[in-house]
Amino acid sequence: MGLGSTAKKIQTLSDRAEAMYKQVQKLQQRITGLEEKTDETHDTVTRLDHQLTEQRQLLLALAEEQGIDGEEILAEAAIDEVDVDADDSASSEAETTAGETTAE
Template identity: 45%
Template structure:
């Protein structure tokens, strides 16, 4: 009788261990997928930052050629960012010499 009870306990423990092992493997795969996604995202961000810096340099050069203050324009855009499109365009659409 004692051996049967012990065998059941050992089998139950083995079943729990097997389920835990499977779950750990699933979690390991999920972590690897997340790491891969994070790495890919990091590479994309680096590429976008490089492209953005290049575009900014081009815009600064064009603004310089046209005697425009790119920083002032950017500040104006930031200041108007809270306005709705209708608010921002109403002043622009009004006739200048009425």
């Protein structure tokens, strides 16, 4: 094997290493961007959660002022939501089972 062949292999290896280095840099930039967006999203969710809590307290106070039991309404809504989720889950299960039966 001559020096020319060795030099060519080293150049090829160097080119590949440089290309990989550029890919790693791009990946680092993307990760940094995702971290920043994640932080922004976390801040937004925290702020919205705080606002939602304030609005809930305000609505409960207004309901109490009007003689309405806001906690009872919220409890009923939670029960209804659980029922809807259970119905959706059962419906999805039935569709999956029906699809498996049809496929057989």
